Amino acid sequence: MHQPSLFSDLNALETPPVTPFKTQLIKWVGNKQRYADQIIAHFPPAYGTYLEPFLGSGGVMANLAPPRALGSDVYGPLMEIWQCLADDPDRLIAWYDDRWSWFHAGDRHDRYNTIRARFNAAPTGADLLFLCRACYGGVVRFRKKDGLMSTPLGVHPVIKPEKFARRVALWQPRMAGAQFERLDYLDAFARALPGDLIYCDPPYSHSQSILYGAQSFRLETLFAAIADARARGVFVALSIDGTKKSGDTYCNIPLPEGLFVEEHFVNIGRSMLRRFQMDGQTLEDEIVRDRLLLTYASPRGTPKP
């Protein structure tokens, strides 16, 4: 359990300025690292514990480097990687080193396929770590029909263990304030206390249908959890993909009335804002990708007096 916190507590933490940090530890579909500094710019100026219940490859959390956080995801092997980083970073490096060395000591395709078959028979964080670095395009794809990881070996060189070890050394201190747990997002939401901040990046878009858990994910259930958290005094920021499968067309997801107070577009080279209380303002014709919806008025969205 993370420590209790209240927004008004002396413990409330000021959001530090963020230096963009783009070096990836894990390759993961939907990684938000490139836009993390834009997202974080819309976080409240102070909050208690930072919760990221769809942690994935932790792109936002690593940029934020929160002093107190709960990082969670429903995918067990992924959480094994995060827990290993926190508990025993040398072991994480050894996991990678062992597989990288074995892979390079024989036919690389055969050896990749052997690791993938072993992973599909009994998924582990250690094998997932190597597969996500070695697979084609870094896209860990789960087949719809049987849930198995199906991505072939990539054409790129797989980073050397020394380079991976340097990444671990960069990431470990950035994630040191976090505890990591395998949780369904609803269980993570239940942990949030008044004044905490939840950042959500759910598996919701056509391009993410290959992600773990995406098939059963229901946006309506997430909206209900956000409404409940908001009523308890928790700040919630939600990333939602605004593109249709066919191209860069803005896709208007029906949002519950009054749940969000601001919407930002963070992934188009500049940041735009729509305030829901302002009538007649629409961005329907804009080409956008990621939308950030807030249940609170953000520092960037609040007009200067």
Ligand SMILES: C[S@@+](CC[C@H](N)C(=O)[O-])C[C@H]1O[C@@H](n2cnc3c(N)ncnc32)[C@H](O)[C@@H]1O
């Ligand atoms: C879009 S990805 C998050 C990407 C992340 N922001 C990053 O930078 O890598 C969505 C994540 O939600 C996780 N997920 C799917 N269903 C979930 C559930 N019910 N509860 C918690 N996590 C879930 C997936 O395993 C995946 O890692």
